[in-house]
Amino acid sequence: MEFFKVLSLKESYELLQKQKIKRKVEEVELAKASNRILAQEIIAREDWPLAARSSMDGYALRAEDTFGASETNPAYLHFKGEILIDKPADFSLSSGECASIVTGGILPSGADSVLMVEHSERLSAELVEVRKAVFPGENVLLAGEDFKQGEVVFKSGTPLDFRQIGALATLGYARVKVFSMPSIGILSTGDELVEVSKKPEPGQVRDVNTYTLKALLTKYGFFARTYNFVPDDKEKLKEAIKQALAEVDVLLLSGGSSVGTRDLTLEVLKDFPGSEILFHGLALSPGKPTLMVRWQDKFVLGLPGQVTSAQVVLMVLGLPFLRFVAGEEGAFANPWPYKTRARLTRNIASKQGRFDFVRVKFDPETNTVTPVLGKSGLIKTLLLAQGLVPIADNLEGLLSGQEVEVWLF
Amino acid sequence: MEFFKVLSLKESYELLQKQKIKRKVEEVELAKASNRILAQEIIAREDWPLAARSSMDGYALRAEDTFGASETNPAYLHFKGEILIDKPADFSLSSGECASIVTGGILPSGADSVLMVEHSERLSAELVEVRKAVFPGENVLLAGEDFKQGEVVFKSGTPLDFRQIGALATLGYARVKVFSMPSIGILSTGDELVEVSKKPEPGQVRDVNTYTLKALLTKYGFFARTYNFVPDDKEKLKEAIKQALAEVDVLLLSGGSSVGTRDLTLEVLKDFPGSEILFHGLALSPGKPTLMVRWQDKFVLGLPGQVTSAQVVLMVLGLPFLRFVAGEEGAFANPWPYKTRARLTRNIASKQGRFDFVRVKFDPETNTVTPVLGKSGLIKTLLLAQGLVPIADNLEGLLSGQEVEVWLF
Numbered sequence: 159m160e161f162f163k164v165l166s167l168k169e170s171y172e173l174l175q176k177q178k179i180k181r182k183v184e185e186v187e188l189a190k191a192s193n194r195i196l197a198q199e200i201i202a203r204e205d206w207p208l209a210a211r212s213s214m215d216g217y218a219l220r221a222e223d224t225f226g227a228s229e230t231n232p233a234y235l236h237f238k239g240e241i242l243i244d245k246p247a248d249f250s251l252s253s254g255e256c257a258s259i260v261t262g263g264i265l266p267s268g269a270d271s272v273l274m275v276e277h278s279e280r281l282s283a284e285l286v287e288v289r290k291a292v293f294p295g296e297n298v299l300l301a302g303e304d305f306k307q308g309e310v311v312f313k314s315g316t317p318l319d320f321r322q323i324g325a326l327a328t329l330g331y332a333r334v335k336v337f338s339m340p341s342i343g344i345l346s347t348g349d350e351l352v353e354v355s356k357k358p359e360p361g362q363v364r365d366v367n368t369y370t371l372k373a374l375l376t377k378y379g380f381f382a383r384t385y386n387f388v389p390d391d392k393e394k395l396k397e398a399i400k401q402a403l404a405e406v407d408v409l410l411l412s413g414g415s416s417v418g419t420r421d422l423t424l425e426v427l428k429d430f431p432g433s434e435i436l437f438h439g440l441a442l443s444p445g446k447p448t449l450m451v452r453w454q455d456k457f458v459l460g461l462p463g464q465v466t467s468a469q470v471v472l473m474v475l476g477l478p479f480l481r482f483v484a485g486e487e488g489a490f491a492n493p494w495p496y497k498t499r500a501r502l503t504r505n506i507a508s509k510q511g512r513f514d515f516v517r518v519k520f521d522p523e524t525n526t527v528t529p530v531l532g533k534s535g536l537i538k539t540l541l542l543a544q545g546l547v548p549i550a551d552n553l554e555g556l557l558s559g560q561e562v563e564v565w566l567f
Numbered sequence: 568m569e570f571f572k573v574l575s576l577k578e579s580y581e582l583l584q585k586q587k588i589k590r591k592v593e594e595v596e597l598a599k600a601s602n603r604i605l606a607q608e609i610i611a612r613e614d615w616p617l618a619a620r621s622s623m624d625g626y627a628l629r630a631e632d633t634f635g636a637s638e639t640n641p642a643y644l645h646f647k648g649e650i651l652i653d654k655p656a657d658f659s660l661s662s663g664e665c666a667s668i669v670t671g672g673i674l675p676s677g678a679d680s681v682l683m684v685e686h687s688e689r690l691s692a693e694l695v696e697v698r699k700a701v702f703p704g705e706n707v708l709l710a711g712e713d714f715k716q717g718e719v720v721f722k723s724g725t726p727l728d729f730r731q732i733g734a735l736a737t738l739g740y741a742r743v744k745v746f747s748m749p750s751i752g753i754l755s756t757g758d759e760l761v762e763v764s765k766k767p768e769p770g771q772v773r774d775v776n777t778y779t780l781k782a783l784l785t786k787y788g789f790f791a792r793t794y795n796f797v798p799d800d801k802e803k804l805k806e807a808i809k810q811a812l813a814e815v816d817v818l819l820l821s822g823g824s825s826v827g828t829r830d831l832t833l834e835v836l837k838d839f840p841g842s843e844i845l846f847h848g849l850a851l852s853p854g855k856p857t858l859m860v861r862w863q864d865k866f867v868l869g870l871p872g873q874v875t876s877a878q879v880v881l882m883v884l885g886l887p888f889l890r891f892v893a894g895e896e897g898a899f900a901n902p903w904p905y906k907t908r909a910r911l912t913r914n915i916a917s918k919q920g921r922f923d924f925v926r927v928k929f930d931p932e933t934n935t936v937t938p939v940l941g942k943s944g945l946i947k948t949l950l951l952a953q954g955l956v957p958i959a960d961n962l963e964g965l966l967s968g969q970e971v972e973v974w975l976f
Binding site for chain 1: 597598600601602613615617618620622623651652653654655670671672673706707708712713714727728729730731732733734735736737739740741757758759762763764765766767769770771772773774775777778779780781782783785786793872873874878905906907908909931934942943944945946947949950952970972975976
């Protein structure tokens, strides 16, 4: 068996970020662009708002006409007319005049601000009482205040959620170019595996990883196809990997938790002509035996066999990598987008030179995290955890009461 | 116009939680159960693990044979045989004996613990050196340690993510009963609306809400169908609502941001025979004009017209309600599952008697939140915010430096 340099988590990110990825681009309707990654630059084609608009129901007027106005010392303005939402006024305002306006209505020329309806009273057809001073620009969205024509609003590589979708709709992008999602496969290996529907014989376990890893990817926006598990047999494993790599861009291999079967996976992958072993072993706990192999434009990520360990590696390495393959800028710079900080309720020991992720329960009421106790391999530890606390490789542990980073699920 | 009691957010939760919902149940394959809500109780049909298993690669042995063993004072055990992962041993261990075992291997009778391979040396075919003491049960998952036969593992109403899916796979549930997802529709109203693909005339705006609300639901696991927007016209609105309610369980109506059109929506909904106005107006900011109407088994949630306000109401009221309709126990008890706490970087004023949600930026490095400044209605405030800070109705505001609750997006 050859020995490969054991990489730190950071080094593995750096190495992966250098990989050339062939990404396809497709154009989709905006309504279907949610959770996708932009594959084009988005430029504002016009000022938005197009013209100054009211952000309140009230009266458009000149701010200077209200200076000094109050409940006890109101000002009085001449009512010039009504401005509906979809029809700009066919009049302009002079000093001493006002016009009723609805939220979203276009400010008439001459007006510079809007008085909220609550601070006024319509005394007659002609007269409005003003009980509060407004400043110029108050309750008005100025032309171009959201976006200026020609402004780069989003760069290629931006993930799209409701916020970006809202901005794209505002800017008139009814269709956008996004990167095609990478196709992902999951293949579990192990002589001990049986179908979930079967009752295991002593020594056997149900194929938990395939389902758990698929569900984890679903939670974070990725679809994965699953393959039937294979035993720890060189020819069968080779055949299964070959078939999967004909169909998917990234294959997640889980299993091979004991030393012998880890070697088997490596041996099989080395037989793929031109395959490149990017790393085999990370200074990561759990996740030491993690394996990453590139073959042509495909990648195989070998995950630990224990489901609890496989989960951590898929989260801290697999998901940033999949987001990178999917075209997201900054996937490795911000490997976990759901970070927060909380206080530890007890000490956690760790080893220097190894990046640890500790499963924790999180209490948002007290903003504390508590390590989930329990032996490695217990499904209960998977069930109870709500996040991971990273312990950097230069630390010997974390102290009770310390505010620590939490990667929330 | 009639006046309805303005409810607090809490009262609106209580009222909604009392609604009788007709939920359908379907049975799905476990691989498709992710993000669904359980509609059955899950009981462990057997102890898990079935028998004591090793959680490490090493040697199965009797702990008492290792007491006092250390690097400088090793113990020596007789090698009895090898235990592979899928085949229980056909021998038992006596005092002074050990057997090699892989992770997941079944402990032979007579053994009570496992020594990690790192703390041993195989001196010969017959002899193993033991360099560390182990305690009884060390590195062993006991029979039934995860789940005991007959134990209720999940109640009906539990949402399923990768953790629950992992436990279900472990327990042999290849198919599970889940609640059918509610069908949801989105209908925007407003004379000012134009298609996203069109360039608005002065006073017009593109239909931003339909896309934003749909994308927001997508982010949180719900699919919504969208309807073509309608103008503020009683007959057209009635026809559109009627058509939508023939197809969906919950209709989100957005628009009617000005007083007149709010009344129009209410007027139309009152015309539906037997419709019940659950509330019209909440002591909530943004979200004061929120409307909830029940008609037969259907619900119409009227959201504010400004997209930034509609977003907040959909998050703080609409999503808990949809989770409740979808069958989730505790949807209102825990209205936002992505809560954390962070320190405010500046004061926020609020009004007593009104529940405020303030849009904030969140910095996970310093664990601080900063209010997003900007006029109501600016799309930029939608884009920049990463969470909401609630200000309870009995508070006059929050102070800079205070640790506050954050509802992270």
